[in-house]
Amino acid sequence: MSSKDLGITVRKTEDLSEWYTQVVTKAQLADYSSAKGFMILMPYGFAIWESIKEHFDRRIKEIGHRNAYFPLLIPERLLKREAEHFEGFTPEVFWVTHSGNNELGERLAIRPTSETIINEAYSRWVKSWRDLPVLINVWNSVLRAEITSTKPFIRTSEFLWQEGHTVHGTEEEAEREVLTILEIYRRLVEDQIAIPVLVGKKTEREKFKGAVYTTTLEAMMPDGKAIQMGTSHHLGQNFSKPFEIKYLGKDEKEHFAWTTSWGISWRLIGALIMSHGDDKGLILPPRVAPTQVVFVPISYKESDKETILQAANHIAEGLGKESIRTYIDDREQYTPGWKYHEWEMKGVPLRVEIGPRDMQSKQITMVRRDSGTKTAVPQADAITRIVNTLDEIQESLLHKARETQAKLTTTATDMKQFAHAIETSGGFVKAFLSENNNCEDNIKQETGATVRIVPLTQSEKGKCVYCGASNSREVVFARSY
Ligand SMILES: [Zn+2]
Structure with a gap:
C-alpha cells in the first residue's frame, strides 16, 4: 500500500458522507460484513467503545445500578403486551420462526429493545416496597431492520448499546431517575466525547413508543444534520400495568410501580468521528482515545x-x-x-x-x-x-464543536425563514410550535425537519411558526441522521 492509499481522498467539507466512510475504514474502526446492514466493529473501534462504556458504567454503578443480562429472544405474546410499543417496533423486528428444522409454535422476536422481557421478570422480582428500587443496566446488542442504506455506527441493523431499566415506588422517584441519567449522558457526551448537546423532551410524535415521555440529547453535525445521542424515558405505569409489576406498600396496599428505561449506543462514535475529524482522518478527544x-x-x-x-x-x-x-x-x-x-x-x-x-x-x-x-x-x-497538553486538546475540541453548533443554530418566526434555514445551512432552527394540530407533521412533510427537542424549561411562549397560533411552545427543529 502506498501512503496515498492510506490517506483520505476527499475533503471533509466537500463530501462529508464519503469522507466519513473512508475514515471509518482507513482508521480501521469498522468494516462492512457480508450480512447486509450489519457492521464489524474492529479492535480500534471496539477500544473507543470500551472507553465510553467504562466511563458510563462507573458513573451508574456509583449511584447504585448493577449490570445483568437478559435473553436475546422475546416471545411474540410478550412483545404484544404493551400495544403502542408493539405497533411502534413491529416494522423493525427480526423474527425467529424455526428451531432447527421445526417451525416454532410461537414466533420469537430478536430483541429490538428489552422493556418487555425485562419487565416480565420484574413482575416476579418485585413484591414489596422493600424490593424497590430496581436499578439494572444491560450491555448488549439489539436488532432493528434498517430499510435505508447502511452507515457504520449511525445506521446498522444491529448495534451495541446499553439499556437501563429501573423500577420505582413513586412517580417522582422515576422522573428523578430519568433526569439523573440524562445528566450523566450529558456529562459523558460533553466532557468525555467533547460534543455539545441540546437537552430536552421529545414531542408525542417523536417519543419512544410506549413511553409517557422521552428525554433526549441532540448534537449538531458539521453538515447541518442533528444526531440523537441518547434517550432516557419515563415509562410511567405504561409497562407496569400490562406486565403487572405491583408491590405491597408501607400502607399494606398494592400499588403499580413506575418504570424508566434509557440507552446510548455506538452511534456516539459516529458523531465523534463527524464532529472532530479533519482531512487527515480521525481526531480523538484524549479522554476516550485508546x-x-x-x-x-x-x-x-x-x-x-x-x-x-x-x-x-x-x-x-x-x-x-x-x-x-x-x-x-x-x-x-x-x-x-x-x-x-x-x-x-x-x-x-x-x-x-x-x-x-x-x-x-x-x-x-x-x-x-x-x-x-x-x-x-x-x-x-x-x-x-x-x-x-492533553487537557488543552480536550477543551479545544469541545470549544470548536461549540462554535460549530452556535454557527449552525438559527431562529425562525415564519415558514419562509424556516425553509430557508433548513435548505441552506441546515442546523438547529429554534421556533414556536402549537400543540394541538398538524403543524409538526406538515413541517416534516414540507421540509424534512423534525422537532429534535422541546426545552425542559420554557422561557416564553410565542406564535406558531406554521399556523401562527399564539401561546405556542418553544421547540428546536432540524433534519437528522
Ligand atoms: Zn401551529
Whole structure:
C-alpha cells in the first residue's frame, strides 16, 4: 500500500458522507460484513467503545445500578403486551420462526429493545416496597431492520448499546431517575466525547413508543444534520400495568410501580468521528482515545537507537503513573513518515518524536493532532507538559464543536425563514410550535425537519411558526441522521 492509499481522498467539507466512510475504514474502526446492514466493529473501534462504556458504567454503578443480562429472544405474546410499543417496533423486528428444522409454535422476536422481557421478570422480582428500587443496566446488542442504506455506527441493523431499566415506588422517584441519567449522558457526551448537546423532551410524535415521555440529547453535525445521542424515558405505569409489576406498600396496599428505561449506543462514535475529524482522518478527544500519546523514535544510526528508546520508555513510564495511555511505535518495517500518517489517520491526540537532535538538546518534539502545532519540550518537563497538553486538546475540541453548533443554530418566526434555514445551512432552527394540530407533521412533510427537542424549561411562549397560533411552545427543529 502506498501512503496515498492510506490517506483520505476527499475533503471533509466537500463530501462529508464519503469522507466519513473512508475514515471509518482507513482508521480501521469498522468494516462492512457480508450480512447486509450489519457492521464489524474492529479492535480500534471496539477500544473507543470500551472507553465510553467504562466511563458510563462507573458513573451508574456509583449511584447504585448493577449490570445483568437478559435473553436475546422475546416471545411474540410478550412483545404484544404493551400495544403502542408493539405497533411502534413491529416494522423493525427480526423474527425467529424455526428451531432447527421445526417451525416454532410461537414466533420469537430478536430483541429490538428489552422493556418487555425485562419487565416480565420484574413482575416476579418485585413484591414489596422493600424490593424497590430496581436499578439494572444491560450491555448488549439489539436488532432493528434498517430499510435505508447502511452507515457504520449511525445506521446498522444491529448495534451495541446499553439499556437501563429501573423500577420505582413513586412517580417522582422515576422522573428523578430519568433526569439523573440524562445528566450523566450529558456529562459523558460533553466532557468525555467533547460534543455539545441540546437537552430536552421529545414531542408525542417523536417519543419512544410506549413511553409517557422521552428525554433526549441532540448534537449538531458539521453538515447541518442533528444526531440523537441518547434517550432516557419515563415509562410511567405504561409497562407496569400490562406486565403487572405491583408491590405491597408501607400502607399494606398494592400499588403499580413506575418504570424508566434509557440507552446510548455506538452511534456516539459516529458523531465523534463527524464532529472532530479533519482531512487527515480521525481526531480523538484524549479522554476516550485508546492511545493518548504515541512515541515515534527516530534513529538513523544503530548506535542512537538504544538511547532514544530508553528516553521514550522513561517518559512513557512516567505517563503511565499519571494514567496516560501510551504506545511506543518502534516498528522497524515502517519509516517515521509512514507512522506519522498512520497515527494521524487514527486520531491519536499527541505524537512525541524523539530523534538524535532531540537527544543532543535533551528535548522531545510534541505534535498536536488537532492543531498540528509542533513544540519542543525539555525532556525533564515532558510529563507535566504532555498531561497539560492533553487537557488543552480536550477543551479545544469541545470549544470548536461549540462554535460549530452556535454557527449552525438559527431562529425562525415564519415558514419562509424556516425553509430557508433548513435548505441552506441546515442546523438547529429554534421556533414556536402549537400543540394541538398538524403543524409538526406538515413541517416534516414540507421540509424534512423534525422537532429534535422541546426545552425542559420554557422561557416564553410565542406564535406558531406554521399556523401562527399564539401561546405556542418553544421547540428546536432540524433534519437528522
Ligand atoms: Zn401551529
